[in-house]
Amino acid sequence: MTSEAPEAQADEKTVRGRQLYDHGATTITALAADPRFSYCMYVPPEVTAETELVVAMHGTGRAFVDYRNGFAEFGRWNNCIILAPLFPVGVLGDGNRDGFKYIAEGDIRYDHVLLEMVKEVELKYGKTFPQFALFGYSGGGHFANRFLILHPERLWAVTIGAPGSVTLPDPTRNWWVGVADVEDRFGVTFRPEEMAKVAVQLVVGGADVETWEITHKPGGRHWMEGANDAGRTRPERSKTLQEALQAAGVEARYDLLPGLTHDGMKVLDTVKSFFAEVLQRRRTG
Helix, strand or coil: CCCCCHHHHHHHHHHHHHHHHCCEECCCEECCCCCCCEEEEEECCCCCCCCEEEEEECCCCCCHHHHHHHHHHHHHHHCEEEEEEECCCCCCCCCCCCHHHHCEECCEEHHHHHHHHHHHHHHHHCCCCCCEEEEEECHHHHHHHHHHHHCHHHEEEEEEECCCCCCCCCCCCCCCCCCCCHHHHHCCCCCHHHHCCCEEEEEEECCCCCCCCCCCCCCCCCCCCCCCCCCCCHHHHHHHHHHHHHHCCCCEEEEEECCCCCCHHHHHHHHHHHHHHHHHHHHHC
8 A cells, every 4th residue: 555745745735735725716815915904706617828818806794705795707708807895994003994995095095906906816826917907896996996007008808887986087176186296196007099089988876866975075085176066966977977087088888777776786787788899809809
């Protein structure tokens, strides 16, 4: 009777561990570059040269696992890794729920945190993702809107879902209402010509009309002049953003879903159809 060498046992453990934990619905992982932040993924059975990356950004409720699961079937049948970040409430100890929505919070740059997550995924799977698709709903829609403005070269598609407040591509107003001072704040220039290369979708429910959470008032954490100028409700603000993008030369699809209130999971079929169309064009040239 022979027994396996320790090296063979270790190799089997490594292989089986990768199959169990690194493919399919993965466990939750702390970001090595900053363990305050975590992510989970769906990874298809094989990562190939054709595999693409889709980022699903949570909203204020931090339902990141739900969004990962909601995109998992899409990932399997379209050969995409689904990356679902977690940006916790109160990272700086102050209970702030909204920091990630506006990209910068104290010394944290949430756009950079996401890009570090992408790097970690690249290293783990031996595959680079110079561009990826980004979905965000509600608070995640805030983030997606602003990430598009700051990093258009990193995106092949973006869905901006029902943001409570929007940043318009307006070079006459300062951040976060407009983009006049993005170079001073973020070290990047406003590049509408790069944004025009990204497939853009805005999606919002037609009955998503409550305003209690999205109306800015003087003295509020994110109050500034013009904070409510894009409209009263989420559909109005999304439509204003679409029109402003179009005026800046950025084609943007506007999907208003009749009868839908504020429910991110119920927009996913519309989003997945959009991503599938863009992905097909991307792969076939």
